Amino acid sequence: MEGALTARDKVGVQDFVLLDAYTSESAFLDNLRKRFSENLIYTYIGTLLVSVNPYQELGIYTVSQMELYQGVNFFELPPHVYAIANNAYRMMCSELNNHFILISGESGAGKTEASKKILQYFAVTCPMTEALQIARDRLLLSNPVLEAFGNARTLRNDNSSRFGKYMDIQFDYKLWDGSNQRPSLMKDFEQFCINYCNEKLQQLLIERTLKAEQAEYEMEGIEWEPIQYFNNKIICDLVEERHKGIISILDEECIRPGPATDLSFLEKLEEKVGKHAHFQTRKLAGPKGRKRIGWMEFQLSHYAGEVTYCTQGFLEKNNDLLYRHLKEVLCRSKNRILKDCFLVAELENRRRPPTVGTQFKNSLSSLLEILISKEPWYIRCIKPNERKEPNKFDDLLIRHQIKYLGLMEHLRVRRAGFAYRRKYEHFLQRYKSLCPDTWPHWRGPPAEGVERLIQYIGYTPEEYKLGRTKIFIRFPRTLFATEDAFEFSKHQLVARIQATYKACLERRVYVKKRQAAIRLEAHWRGALARKAARRRKWAVQTVRKFIKGFINRNQPLCPDNEEFIVFMRKNYILNLRYHVPKNVLDKSWLRPPGILENASDLLRKMCTRNLVRKYCCGITAERKALMQQKVVTSELFRGKKEGYAEVLSHPFANSRIDEGDINPKVLQLISNEKIQYGIPVIKYDRKGFKARQRQLLLTQKAAYVVELAKIKQKIEYSTLKGVSTSSLSDGILVIHVSPEDHKQKGDTILQCEHVFEAVTKLVMLLKRGNVVNVAQGSLQFCISPGKKGTIVFNTGPEELIYKDKNGQLTVVSVRTKSS
Structure with missing residues (x-):
């Protein structure tokens, strides 16, 4: 019972005696409601059992449940009708006296069902012989017969027992069942008789409860x-x-x-x-x-x-x-x-x-004489609602039944002294972990152990009394505090036990591992020593062979140098894989031993051939075209013009002018020709050398110099005589035209940022060789037919283009660092 106290806030207490507000009917009702909502239909008032009819099957009357309660102390398991039956039977057997179980309650509260459950419990759990089996079956089968004659449908119950049932079970293997049958008790005279009977039974209950309390006090030596x-x-x-x-x-x-x-x-x-x-x-x-x-x-x-x-x-x-x-x-x-x-x-x-x-x-009077001669057990049955609906709790109806069943009066009598009492052995066994002196084992008398325990916990004198065999606790809150402390210590104790157990297991595992490690180390050291000895022997033999092979390394292959040469070959091949050239421009190669020079040359040629093949296979058509352009550029400018080396590392563009940047009129004028390349340029007049922004457009047939929407000059490739640039880093480009072309007034002087790219594109479109002249110092150009002009190229701190006092175009460029 004590174990369920930790959940008391949710499911209430299993014994109403443990209610703090035991005089409050509302507290009594609230505890009953909590338990009913959790399908806990049974609650004790001391040894009296309060039963609330659930109107549904709860699965708590199985044979396994009967076996669970068989031979168990009364408060050891949760409240149950089987606990009443079991303890009545056990005490009858141990004390050799008679007992009775009084079941009361209004119509529909479940009295008949409670009596059936008790009979079924006795039938299943009592020692069985063939004669007893026959008597048991008769007793169980008597219920339907009595119900057929004496039950009736009433306003409160479809199968109401309209008679008071008295069953006398004699455990000398003879069982008999007697019953008083009376008419339907529905009017005032019958109700008067019923209430008179209830008064007598209540008087018996109170007197027997008081007598039992007083007897226990006297037996325990408590005032x-x-x-x-x-x-x-x-x-x-x-x-x-x-x-x-x-x-x-x-x-x-x-x-x-x-x-x-x-x-x-x-x-x-x-x-x-x-x-x-x-x-x-x-x-x-x-x-x-x-x-x-x-x-x-x-x-x-x-x-x-x-x-x-x-x-x-x-x-x-x-x-x-x-x-x-x-x-x-x-x-x-x-x-x-x-x-x-x-x-x-x-x-x-x-x-x-x-x-x-x-x-x-x-x-x-006869019935009471019989009951007074027996030891009492009581079951009070309560009907939770009028409609017999499951999970419905009618407060008014139940409050009324609590009153007329005398439950509050019985609780007050039961609680007038002490709320809780338990034998020293059981109390000490449960709570001994709360005191260091009693944990884990108390060697002395249980009474002394309990006294030491409650002194350590801190009980005050008004909270308890110590009897001869039991401890009596006056207030439920004292027990609750003790149980809460026990629950807390239980978790700590479990943690300590787990830690100790885990430590023991780990220690055991550690010892096994350590012993295994020692044995393994011994075997391993022996194996290593033997291996080292074999290795030293092999090393000595190998060194001897290699010394002899080194001495005879240049001799024809023979037993004296065979292993050494094989090792040299293998070692060279293995080292060579880390020194293989990564590309065709890498000329490095691992130097071979003299005996492997021929093989090394063959391998080098194979490697170079493979790198070239891999490089060629990896070149796309676009990249190939760019490389061809770079080849043309190299033929034209390598070693002749500054900035050539820097140009090689940057790919050429297909065009430096987007089609959207060309005036639509110009596109319309040259619509029959596809623009192959375009670049922004600065055109210098032939006479005054005035700078003008233009576009140079190259098609398959001609070069066009464009100003916005006008084609200022068209130079057909057939009349183009040549192209001149300087050897310095300037971007000057002179396109020479043939004197026979009367459409042209003279040569064209241009400046552009990508002069290498522009000249290369132009030369590739011309499809002619020897048209580019890289001039040193100065170059001549045709101003008009029969008239020549000069462009002078110099270097200086900054780039300048101007007409000097001699009327010549002077171009100053900054010398590059690589020059």
Whole structure:
């Protein structure tokens, strides 16, 4: 039970005695609701079991569940009807005395089902013989028969037991079942009898609970503290007292001569018990109470509250006797069951038979005498709602049942002393980990161990008492705090145990690994030593062979130098792979030994051939065209013009002018020719050398000098005489035309940024050789037919182009660093 306290906030406590607010009906109801919502239908009040009908199958009545509760201490497992049955049977066997289980509750609360579960538990778990098997089957099969005769459909239950059932099970292998069958108890007289019965049973419960508490206190040597509780003996006396009680007054009215009516019975009650504190009629009530009581009604203050009874029909019901001749017929019946229900001795007795009320009182008295002679166990059944719906909890209905079942009164009696008690052995076994002195083993008496434990925890004197065999804890909060501390320490303890266990396992593994490592090291050192010895021997032999081979290395191949030469070949080939040239321009090669010179030459030729092949295969058509252009450039300018080396590292462009940058009119004028190359240029006039921005466009047939939308000059390749540039780094380009071409006025002087590229493109379109002249110092050009001009090339700190005082065009360029 203690293990479930950690979840008390969610599922409540398993024993109402552990409620802090044990006098609060709301706290009682809230705990019941929490457990019901988690399908926990059973809760204890000490040893009394409260059962809430779930109206659904919960799977908690299996054979495995029965076996789980068999032979287990009462509070060791969660509350269950099997726990009640098991402990009643165990204590009967150990103490050799009789026990009874009293099941009560209103119609539809599950009393019949509870009794069936108890019978099934006994049938399954008790020692079995063939005779007992037959008796067990009869007992279980008796329920449907009794229900067929005595059950009825009521407003609250479709299969309500309309009789009080008393079953006596004798465990000497003879089982018999008796039952009192009564008519449907639906009217006031019957309700009066029922409530009278409930009062007597409540009186028995309280007295036996108090007696059990007092006996336990005396046995444990703890001082008994008087308990304040409502003693309903005063109500029982009001009903049953000889000559003065309500039943006696009712009998007198039934047998007195003269006219007797229900009203005269009520007046007799007012006369004889009118001054009783728990009796009230309309006549005796005050102004407020009269409104709630009718003229033919009286009110009793039961332990569960006030109940109003209508006297109409009381006399008739009390005189409801079976006629004598009908009894004679039934006594002679051939049906054994009917015959056994009526005794022949009753027919021989000529006295007036007792009334129904007196019979009921005598029957109840006999039942109580039987119950008083036995040890009690109680089950209180509660109906959660009127519609028999699962998972529905009707607070008002359940609050009403809590009251009339006397559960709060029973709890107050049970909690008046101590909320929790447990044997020293069990308490110490559970909580010993909370104290260093008691953990892990306590060697002394359990009582001393518990005393040491609670002193260490810090219990105050008013929180506990120590008995002879048990510890008594007064407040639930003390137990809760202890359980919470235990739960916390349990996690720490588990962590320590796990750490210790893991350390033990790791230590064991470590020792095994260490021993294995020592053995392995020993074997390994031996193997290494043997290997080293073999290696030294082999090394000596190898060194001898190589010395002899080195001495005879230049001799023809023979046994003395064979291994050395093979090694030299292998070593050279292996080293050569790290010194193979990466491209065709790399002329490096690993120097071979003398004996391998021929082989080295062959390998070098193969490698070069392979590099050339790989290089050629990797050249695209576009790159090939660019390279061809560079070849032409090299033929034209290598060693002749500054800046040539820098040009080689940069690829030529297909054109330096996008088609979108050319005026559409110009494109229209030369639409029959495809532009092969274009570049922005500066044109210098032949006479004044004035600079003008132009475009040089090269087609397959001619070169065009363009100004915006005009073609300023068209030079057909057939009339182009040659091209001149300087040997310096300037971008001057002179296109010479043939004097026979009368369309041309003279040679064209241009300057462009990419002079190598422009001249190369032009030469490749001309498809002629020897047309480029790289001039040193100066060059002549034709200003007009018969008239020549000169361009002078110099170097200086900055680039300049100007007309000097001699009328010549002077071009100054900055000498490059590589020149």
